Amino acid sequence: MNRSYNDSTIAAISTPPGAGGIGIIRISGPASLTILRSLFTPKDKKCSYQSHRLYYGHLRDPQSGRIVDEVLTVYMAAPATYTREDVVELHCHGSHLVLGNVLELVLHAGADLADPGEFTKRAFLNGRIDLTQAEAVIDILAAKTRKGVDLAQEQLSGSLYHRIDPVRQSLARGRAVVEVAIDFPDEDVEIADHSQLIRQLEDEVVAPLEELLAGAGRGRLYREGISMVIAGLPNVGKSSLLNTLLQEERALVTPFPGTTRDSIEELIDIEGVPVKIVDTAGIRSGAEEVEELGILRARELINRADLVLFLVDGTAGLSEADRTLYREVCHKPVIAVVNKVDLCGGREFDLAQLDGLKSQVVISAKEQIGIAGLKKEIYHQVVAGNEQWEEQGCAPNFRHKVALRAALEAARRVMITLEQGLTYDLIAVDLQECLDCLSEIVGETTAEDVLDVIFQQFCLGK
Ligand SMILES: Nc1nc2c(c(=O)[nH]1)N(C=O)[C@@H](CNc1ccc(C(=O)N[C@@H](CCC(=O)O)C(=O)O)cc1)CN2
Ligand SMILES: Nc1nc2c(ncn2[C@@H]2O[C@H](COP(=O)(O)OP(=O)(O)OP(=O)(O)O)[C@@H](O)[C@H]2O)c(=O)[nH]1
């Protein structure tokens, strides 16, 4: 598909701000080569700018003739480029000041500053990639774990598109059959076999859509991750556990209760799931003012958490205060973690007294005992009941999920109408509705404002 697009030439710094070895300015559009010629003095004066070849030389301010940077440049001729338009890249020294100077010259030579995501938007509008692939580019840049990157790379290579496209084809075939029946009512053209059409819808539309929808939870998990709060009485070892999970002395640890006041958040990767760990102030009554504020915040964080690690001190035994705190957190998914097992000689602590507790782990945060088991238990809790996520290939995002759901509803309506032998007009409408929802996912009928929202999530230069 080829959407129309304006014929401006755009430019941006495509490497991150700050100092780096190399910084790249990317230019896309019909004036790219003219702009290159006007700024670049190649070492080889007879250089012919063959496509996809790197050329050494200097960028100069055309007005003063002053050298702005020593560079490598590449011209890539349309359509075999990232955007399908003529593209030029200027590989400069990675100083933001140098890149700023060069960009200014490029804009002066006739380019417009690219909007965030505009290069990728052009790749989409010019039909090189579909919308799910463009979204995958965002996901690659935003992924928090290697697994997240893997899933995004799969989607970039078209995995989601290739799951949705056959469903669309099947719907289009079904629609053709129904339309013939609508167009020739007098000739008594009937859909030959309702049950066959129903079967086709079930196998080729409903089942694949259900499977894709089931993967949406997985998409959310690996994209957004979960928030896990470490909660417990003062001094049970919460900050020690944070440090051990991070393998870094991030939080202060002292033998004095009431050490942590402000909450501390850090991200770790548990089997590919981004887990935000939050260390909180130990909860107790009668604390002084500053500590009390920390405790208030701890309670808020517990309420917002996806998972609570309820930490208790294995040497001290389960106190009344522990029980009270447990009652506060037990409306959440909870793992009870018995700490300081190095001091209590591996003696298991009876947490059966805690109502409804399903999961318990024994560790030593200080001596790093039982940490692998704890991580396994965290992962188990996070995917509980969704183990099939491991095997599935696609990870639809929220936008895909909403459209998949609407498509599925429309497909089910078609089946019901067929079963009840109602009019073909109704069937045609719902088939089209289903098709439209899927076309929206891959970007063929997506409204301009939705596209804007998607591409605004990109960073500059992408
Ligand atoms: N220097 C540089 N590195 C980069 C990029 C870039 O734009 N510039 N990329 C930017 O994100 C990524 C690479 N992605 C790309 C994807 C497609 C095409 C491309 O030219 N595709 C054409 C031609 C393929 C071919 O030669 O067969 C096509 O698909 O038609 C280029 C880069 C990562 N590294
Ligand atoms: N022997 C032993 N000591 C531990 C263990 N975990 C923590 N400690 C000690 O317990 C004390 C309190 O540890 P912290 O990690 O500061 O405890 P906390 O729960 O963060 O305390 P607050 O921030 O005051 O709520 C420190 O002296 C730690 O060295 C453990 O597994 N074994």
Ligand SMILES: [Mg+2]
């Ligand atoms: Mg602490």
